[in-house]
Structures are given as C-alpha cells and as structure tokens.
Amino acid sequence: MSSKVLVVDDEENIVELIKFNLEQEGYQVLTAYDGVEALEKVKEKEFDLVVLDLMLPQIDGFEVCRQIRTDDKLKRLPVIMLSAKGEEVDKVLGLELGADDYVTKPFSPRELIARVKAVLRRSSNILDLDQKLIEQGEIKFDLEKYQVKIKGQELNLTPKEFAVLSILIEHPGQVFSRSYLLAEIWGYDYHGDTRTIDVHIRRLRKKIAQYSEEEYILTVRGVGYKFKELK
Known part of the structure; x- marks a missing residue:
C-alpha cells in the first residue's frame, strides 16, 4: 500500500505542485490550507507523513507540530517543515519542536521528493537492533x-x-x-x-x-x- 501524505500550505499553487509530484511517485496525498484544518485531518485519518508549511492562517506550523508531538497517538508521525524563511532560528525552532526535516522555499520538487523518501524510509525502519x-x-x-x-x-x-x-x-x-x-x-x-x-x-x-x-x-x-x- 502506498504511503499517505498530508500537504499543508496556504498557497494553493504550492499545494498543487507538491501534490502532483508526490502522486507521480505513487503517494496518496490529502491537503489542508490552514493549521486548524491540518490538525483536524491528522486526528481523523492515519497519515505516514506531513509536509507542513510554517506560515499558516489561524494556527502556524510551529504550533501544529507542537500539538502533534504532544499527542500520544500522533507523536511518532513524521513531519517535514516547509518555509520561505531561511533564518537559522526558524530551522532550529522547528527541529526543537520535533520536525524530522526542514526544507526552505524555493525548493525543487526533486529535492522535496528525496527528503520525503528519506524520512519515510527511516521512520519505517528506524532501528535494526539485535536486542529488544x-x-x-x-x-x-x-x-x-x-x-x-x-x-x-x-x-x-x-x-x-x-x-x-x-x-x-x-x-x-x-x-x-x-x-x-x-x-x-x-x-x-x-x-x-x-x-x-x-x-x-x-x-x-x-x-x-x-x-x-x-x-x-x-x-x-x-x-x-x-x-x-x-x-
């Protein structure tokens, strides 16, 4: 079964670009355009990964990520943060809140797809330990x-x-x-x-x-x- 990805961004053209490229790679893609809608969807449906924009209406990406990481049912859900901001403080804060990766706009679809594949691969097979x-x-x-x-x-x-x-x-x-x-x-x-x-x-x-x-x-x-x- 293909992985299910939620793409969250308030810019419709960005959402469609990401959605098109992910679907071309065989992923199932759902979308959201603000933080409230994003949280509603991750609580209603099961996702394998969230591509989450930082600057969102109503609730920003930082808060969405924080709520995901403090929810027992969602805390292991991989999150890739997406933002036009390239300042170090934004990247560090995103990682501090538990984001698995951080991609800065403008980005190439090929780069984002590579990041998505890497995060999904690692989240599905994080460890290979002999000891339980x-x-x-x-x-x-x-x-x-x-x-x-x-x-x-x-x-x-x-x-x-x-x-x-x-x-x-x-x-x-x-x-x-x-x-x-x-x-x-x-x-x-x-x-x-x-x-x-x-x-x-x-x-x-x-x-x-x-x-x-x-x-x-x-x-x-x-x-x-x-x-x-x-x-």
Whole structure:
C-alpha cells in the first residue's frame, strides 16, 4: 500500500505542485490550507507523513507540530517543515519542536521528493537492533514497545530522538561523529548540516534531565557524542 501524505500550505499553487509530484511517485496525498484544518485531518485519518508549511492562517506550523508531538497517538508521525524563511532560528525552532526535516522555499520538487523518501524510509525502519530490551543505569530502552523509561517515567521522544538514543545506548562508550549519526538516521541523501544532531542531542538531554541528574549523553569535543559507560 502506498504511503499517505498530508500537504499543508496556504498557497494553493504550492499545494498543487507538491501534490502532483508526490502522486507521480505513487503517494496518496490529502491537503489542508490552514493549521486548524491540518490538525483536524491528522486526528481523523492515519497519515505516514506531513509536509507542513510554517506560515499558516489561524494556527502556524510551529504550533501544529507542537500539538502533534504532544499527542500520544500522533507523536511518532513524521513531519517535514516547509518555509520561505531561511533564518537559522526558524530551522532550529522547528527541529526543537520535533520536525524530522526542514526544507526552505524555493525548493525543487526533486529535492522535496528525496527528503520525503528519506524520512519515510527511516521512520519505517528506524532501528535494526539485535536486542529488544536494553537497560543502562536508570534508563530502560524497549525496542519492541518503542518505549524509553527513566525511573518508571516514560520519555516522550520523537522518532529521530528515539533513533539517536538507540545508536548511542546500544554502544556505551563508543564515540559517534555527527556526520555518522546524520547519515545513519537521516540517510545518505540527506542534505542537512550536522547541527541537526546537536539540536536532537540537546532535546534528549533536556528530556532525560526531567527525571535524572545523571549525565548519560557525553560530548567528545571535536569528535561527536557517546553514551556514558556505567559500572
């Protein structure tokens, strides 16, 4: 069955352009033209991905993304943010809110299709771990249940945060470069920069810190990140 994508933008010509190109690739496409309509549709129907414009009437893309990520039924739904704004602060804020990718207008349909394929591929096969359950210190990582708990408290992680943590926690003490994590999780055809990893690491640390004072994810200056070896 082909993947179902929701395209959200208040510019009809942009919506039609994206819809046409996605349908040419075999995707099922539904559309929305404002934030309220977008939220109604993601709650009514099951989607595999949302292409979400930042500047929307009624509720902007940031708020739509935030509500998706705080809804237990929707929190793992992949989101690609789309915006005419290219400022670093917008990109970082989008990633902080849990967007899986960020595409700046003007964009080529070929680039967007590549991003869509990469995000869908990674979301459908985020992990390939031999172990179903990993326990490190206070952290209990359960692949089968797609769940991470600290002291019995479940962390609300996005798919990309879950994927980053999975690589680190499966290999405590091993250092992973930003480039490796970016390629492994986002795919070799991803054209983002390595600061994307820094944003996700920062979010992971913040969420872990809600329940533990232990610093589990360590920075190796000039190299990358590793999960703390616990004795």
